[in-house]
Amino acid sequence: NPYIKEKMDLDIQVQKLRLLKSNFLSERYALEDKIIKFYPQEIARRTETIASLKSDVERVAQHPKPIDDTFVGMTVKGVFYSEKADAGKAIIEACKQMNSPDPIPLGKYRGFETELLFNTTERSYEERIKGVTSKNITLGDDAHGNITRIDNGIEKFAESLTFAESELENTKTQFETAKKEVQKP
Numbered sequence: 001n002p003y004i005k006e007k008m009d010l011d012i013q014v015q016k017l018r019l020l021k022s023n024f025l026s027e028r029y030a031l032e033d034k035i036i037k038f039y040p041q042e043i044a045r046r047t048e049t050i051a052s053l054k055s056d057v058e059r060v061a062q063h064p065k066p067i068d069d070t071f072v073g074m075t076v077k078g079v080f081y082s083e084k085a086d087a088g089k090a091i092i093e094a095c096k097q098m099n100s101p102d103p104i105p106l107g108k109y110r111g112f113e114t115e116l117l118f119n120t121t122e123r124s125y126e127e128r129i130k131g132v133t134s135k136n137i138t139l140g141d142d143a144h145g146n147i148t149r150i151d152n153g154i155e156k157f158a159e160s161l162t163f164a165e166s167e168l169e170n171t172k173t174q175f176e177t178a179k180k181e182v183q184k185p
Helices: 002-062 084-097 143-183
Strands: 074-076 079-081 104-109 112-119 124-130 134-138
Touching: 002 143, 074 084, 079 084, 084 112, 084 143, 112 134, 124 143, 134 143
Parallel strands: none
Antiparallel strands: 074 079, 074 104, 104 112, 112 124, 124 134
């Protein structure tokens, strides 16, 4: 009977429409939830990170790396080293004396506190530079190379700030897009 076949086709189409409506409503509720909770929290978190990074960038500007190859000095385990080689050797010696992967205070360099830690996943020693935020630098076997790595890590605070600012703009754009999308019927 053609009427039975037509009714079955209509029932199948109604089921598909119900499924589409259910998917649409579920996506809409998820988007509304993100608009209410996720995006405002994420924007606040990223704004706070940017403020912290700006503080660290200012600290880098206050304690710049010398243009010539002079060394500004570093405190390692309470001892001030005015020579790059001696400071690098002291860091390597501190690594050898570590007996726990937990961070231990190491000293100060260019206005930043430093900590020494062992990264168990990478199986390497790292130095954490702590300002308002922190950055981990993997250490090697070369005394001069470690100081250069630390200097490069300190200089990357500005790069991290630029990245964080672009991420904030991206999140704000997603937030505005989500507000428009939720209005669509």
